[in-house]
Amino acid sequence: MTVERVAPGAVEEALQPPRRRSGGGPPGEPRRVAYLYLLPAFLVYAAFLLYPLARSVQLSFYRWDGLSLGTWVGLGNYVDVVRDAGLRAAFGHALVLMVFYAVVPLVVGLVLASILNRAKVRGLGFFRTVVFLPQVVAMVVVAVAWRRIYAPDGTLNSLLSALGLGSLTRGWLGDYTLALPAVGFIGTWFETGLVTVLLLAGMGRISGELYEAARLDGAGPVREFLAVTLPSVRGEIAVALTLTVIAALRTFDLVYVTTRGGPGNSTSVPSYEVYHRAFELGQVGSAAAIGVCLTIIIFVISFGITRIGDRDTTR
């Protein structure tokens, strides 16, 4: 399009400042000056996010101990990431954690939220606070507390013994099959509150008329939930999934404090490997490669989730 083509009227044209005319386009169309407004935010974004990201990508192509001169190894670090069975297992553990961090809280959260929403219980605010409370506590504190609960002489085992289930007691975090689910369950406990509160907010927005209409059509509570509640909170579900999936994939503090990746390597996760390699082993390049892989995986998964959310809300 050219500047000359737009000529809505001679008077108007005369009134328009020349600056605006040279920008071109009808009012409301994006103009180049907009980039200027974006610049300050972009600079901050670039300095604290894009530059470090670019540096990480760059570092991942080197073998570097963080001290002396690095050597270029091309995709060598990435090949090692794929070849290393221990690392593949770590990514696998992160996927298992995703179930505990995202899927289980979502199911539990949906049930809890719809009960709280339907029952119109007294003291809803109180219950909402209780459910949300884990989110307020720092993850390290959560991890230390749960470490005590899972200890061989800890609360969980005492409880089991008191219930006559003494045969089930064990050092939970030292058990090869149960350590990862045990760690995952902490995540479930932690994330459920967030998901529930998000969904509650979403359900609160649903118009009562929809439920009325459903009831008139003879829908029971389950049908109501499937036909009205669930489709209405798809946006919230997408947000909840994005947040919890990212939390699952970047789990670090929980594993660092509870198990340090043990017993054996049965609870190792990629983020822990990044820390371990960069700060303990001095393999900065390899750590950066893992970090970049993790970033890509998180990006792809959360991109997929938001796409699902977008499609549902625009339908």
Next chain:
Amino acid sequence: MNPRRPRLLMVVGVVGLAAATACAPGSGGSSTASTPTPGATVSTDVAKAGKVTLTVWDQEVRGGQAAQMSQLNKEFKAKYPNVTIKRVSRSFDDLKTTLRLALSGTQPPDVVEANNGRSDMGAFVTAGQLRPLDAYAKAYGWEARYPQSVRQYSSYSPDGKTFGQGSLYGLPQVGEVVGIYYNAKKLAAAGVQPPKTWAEFESALAAVKAKGEVPMMFGNLDKWPAIHVFGTVQGRTTPADAVTQLAFGRKGGSWTTPENTKAAQTLVDWVDKGYFEPGFNGQGYDPAWQAFSKGKGAFLIAGTWLQADLQKAMGSDVRFMLPPGQAADAKPVATGGTGLPFSVTSKSPHPDVAAAYINFITDPHAMEVLASTGNLPVADTAAQQVSAGLQKDVFNAFGTVVKADGLLPYLDYTTPTMPDTLGAGLQDLLAKKASPQQFLQRIQKDYGDFSSTNG
């Protein structure tokens, strides 16, 4: 059109461009620091150095550690008014993660407390960031003061590849040794004497077990505690020089020997016989020794660093001994080492003053200060006046083992990846997920891969 696509492309473009055009990491001048030549002339005269500010990074943040450091710093400043000490102290973990960056900067601290292992001190030596102290060792007579079994923990070859030999890169203040704490009351109740030989120790474990008590407190959730227990057992089965060769990651050793297999098998036998507290792989290290201090279990294999806490909780009930040998008069051998050594950075403009400072905080008077503030001094240990009971046991034990040159290095020094390989391997071994042979093969692979490429 999806507005995301061009933005994504742009990000990829920016990232790619930066990656392609930037220069290699570490080329910012830091790595070009020339390695100072050992043997250059040095001065021990601090007063002559003029007005000097010495920046010291240490990790002496807790109780007695912090007390001795501030007292010695004060005394140093009183003795040499021309020197100002700028002290930066951080916890061990914080120091470990920040030191790397600080050393590669243009103005690193003058004196730093660097962890002994390959991934810390070794890497710093390789990068030419620490100054060899051999000339100062000669000038101050450190070699006569510290036996080789103490100095080895801060010795590296100038290329940083050989650990335990070569030039001296630092001096520690305190020592530590892994031995056996025992609850004297529990032993008396089980009708056993404190063991004088390894066989007596194992029969004492059986006697306590027969009484229905937990023979040995052990918490291995943190992965590393089993390394100390394994090292203690290995010290009985495997010759000391073979352990030293393996632990320093030197070429030519082997983990898969009958002696090491016997050590691994012993641990498995102890698990089978129920000598450890059940569920140990799920129990934390701190809760385990805290339970011991509250009267659970008869024995605890742990380091001298627990002395103050255990003494406070248990009083005269708790005693300490070196792990006994096969015979009562066998040479004392125990896993142990030193606290973090103090080193001088290559870029420090005042190496003479820095070395004088290190000498000051490790001289005979400093050792007295260390003992009086509840630390275990690395030198003159047996000569210190301390209260009878546990503290005396600990001082005697360390003095004895150092005098006999019987300190064995921590096994996780072997290679940079060994703490993890060994820690996870021992968890597998103790949980019977791996046989002693499989366990040792795994360790051997880590050791072999490293030592063959390390030259």
